[in-house]
Amino acid sequence: MFHSKSAKLAVINQDQAELSDCQALAKELAIPLYLSTDKNNNEDFFLSYQDGCLKLLDKHSLIKNALMVNIEPRSGEQHSYPAPRKNNLAKALGRKTKTVIDATTGWGQDALFIFRMGYQIQCFERSPIMAVLLKDAFLRLSHLKWVQELALNLPQLTHGNAIELLTQLKIAPDCIYLDPMFPPKRKKSALAKKPMQVLHKLLGQDDDKEQLFITAMTATAKRVVVKSPDYAEPLGGKPNESFKGKLLRYDVYFKH
Numbered sequence: 001m002f003h004s005k006s007a008k009l010a011v012i013n014q015d016q017a018e019l020s021d022c023q024a025l026a027k028e029l030a031i032p033l034y035l036s037t038d039k040n041n042n043e044d045f046f047l048s049y050q051d052g053c054l055k056l057l058d059k060h061s062l063i064k065n066a067l068m069v070n071i072e073p074r075s076g077e078q079h080s081y082p083a084p085r086k087n088n089l090a091k092a093l094g095r096k097t098k099t100v101i102d103a104t105t106g107w108g109q110d111a112l113f114i115f116r117m118g119y120q121i122q123c124f125e126r127s128p129i130m131a132v133l134l135k136d137a138f139l140r141l142s143h144l145k146w147v148q149e150l151a152l153n154l155p156q157l158t159h160g161n162a163i164e165l166l167t168q169l170k171i172a173p174d175c176i177y178l179d180p181m182f183p184p185k186r187k188k189s190a191l192a193k194k195p196m197q198v199l200h201k202l203l204g205q206d207d208d209k210e211q212l213f214i215t216a217m218t219a220t221a222k223r224v225v226v227k228s229p230d231y232a233e234p235l236g237g238k239p240n241e242s243f244k245g246k247l248l249r250y251d252v253y254f255k256h
């Protein structure tokens with residue numbers, strides 16, 4: 001069942017999508033299904049299959065600016081596998097790290113980058129809507145030629161609250177990666193990109209991030225990495241290491 005703190009959602013069967021896929025999705029999330037757009041619908045967001053992807057649309061831009069989980073390499077990223085590990089994220093994950101859990105997968109951009117750098121990655125996401133968008137993306141990923149040719153282990157997605165899932169692990173990962181939602185900075189120039197703005201509108205703040213951090217420190221084998229905006233206080237107090245970029249940093253906490 002879909003619960004949102006502030007936004008309402010429906011499935012919309014716009015063009016060529018299979019009706020049965022839309023019906024199954026609406027049933028899974030327990031939300032209405034519409035067969036066409038109608039100005040009287042009072043939902044804020046719609047899920048829709050378009051061009052072979054599941055997309056999230058907001059009511060102000062029903063066709064334009066649809067959002068989906070992008071499985072392509074980031075701009076400037078080398079198109080080879082594994083992608084080089086010279087960036088701040090890789091430094092924070094640690095040279096000896098092989099296995100990573102992304103406990104706050106969201107739009108999957110960090111998780112997919114971690115995957116392309118050659119780590120084994122497991123993904124947790126508690127929002128049912130983000131979970132269905134990620135599921136669709138990981139299915140598309142499994143169809144990519146290079147992924148099939150290299151017979152790669154795909155990111156494994158579990159829908160649920162990481163605070164619970166992390167206490168049930170059979171094998172501790174080398175690293176647990178956290179990127180919870182921080183309150184946005186007021187200044188207009190610092191507005192987050194559209195996908196993150198939508199996530200804020202859909203899900204609100206992650207008010208239990210301190211609890212998530214404590215649970216992650218217990219569950220990890222070696223380290224926890226927290227991605228933070230530059231203006232935010234470190235989530236777990238003074239980190240052991242910190243890798244700073246222009247607008248964000250990766251705080252690293254070692255398990256003792």
Ligand SMILES: C[S@@+](CC[C@H](N)C(=O)[O-])C[C@H]1O[C@@H](n2cnc3c(N)ncnc32)[C@H](O)[C@@H]1O
Pocket residue numbers: 103104105106107108109110111124125126127130160161162163179180181199203206212
């Ligand atoms: C800022 S977004 C993460 C963005 C992500 N790193 C990316 O690259 O797209 C935070 C996400 O973490 C999820 N989240 C927060 N706390 C969680 C928890 N305790 N368990 C599972 N998911 C959680 C939220 O639902 C949200 O989708």
